[in-house]
Amino acid sequence: MNLAEKFKNIFEPELLQLIESSVSISTVREGDVILEAGQIVRIIPLLLNGILKIARIDDSGKELLLYYVHSNESCAMTFTCCMQQYPSEIRAVAETDVEFLAIPIGVMDEWLSRFPTWKSFVMRTIRNRLDELLDTIDQLAFQKLDERLVRYLKEKSRAAGSSLLNISHEEIATEMASSREVISRLLKKLENDKKLLLYRNQIRLLKEL
DNA sequence: ACATTAAGTGATT
DNA sequence: AATCACTTAATGT
Secondary structure, three states: OOHHHHHOOOOOHHHHHHHHHHOEEEEEOOOOEEEOOOOEOOEEEEEEEOOEEEEEEOOOOOEEEEEEEOOOOEOHHHHHHHHOOOEOOEEEEEOOOEEEEEEEHHHHHHHHHHOHHHHHHHHHHHHHHHHHHHHHHHHHHHOOHHHHHHHHHHHHHHHHOOOEEOOOHHHHHHHEOOOHHHHHHHHHHHHHOOOEEEEOOEEEEOOOO
């Protein structure tokens, strides 16, 4: 695959060339953990395809889905962490098979001052992410759990590229930092409202959702 | 047929 | 909305 095509509108030619010659492509499979909470950030992933799931982990090991990183994007957290060799506050898991450019943290400083397009790319992804996190906070603070669940299912379906989700109630509860029984009940309600169909380990979203 | 795991339910806080 | 205790249903061996 050619990187030049993919990123020609984002980065200047000189930077593209540098990326092609000095940055390696990594591949991970669905479910692989890219970065565990507490680990030191060593590389900045720049997604070529696939989706990364970024989640927060609390002391008891419970997780809370923060956001997804889609292709042509990078993770804002790693930018901020890597500058000062800070341990990661989050966990990154491959939601699907993922191919990404592993940009070594060492080049960050140089690239930031040397390439305007790199700088604006970094700034843009940080800003977009902050906006999204604000949305997430709004949800936590003001939205009821059932509304959050609907939003979660839609996002999940988009990530999976399908209206059929292979997921258990338990997993949903974990990702939303809720409990299985509560999720089960809310899902049941949605099923009664003809918004979706429930199976064992599977949920079919209907267009009414 | 049996064990295991997912999902459903009522009561309690 | 969370937790507990328990039931029922689906799935694997």
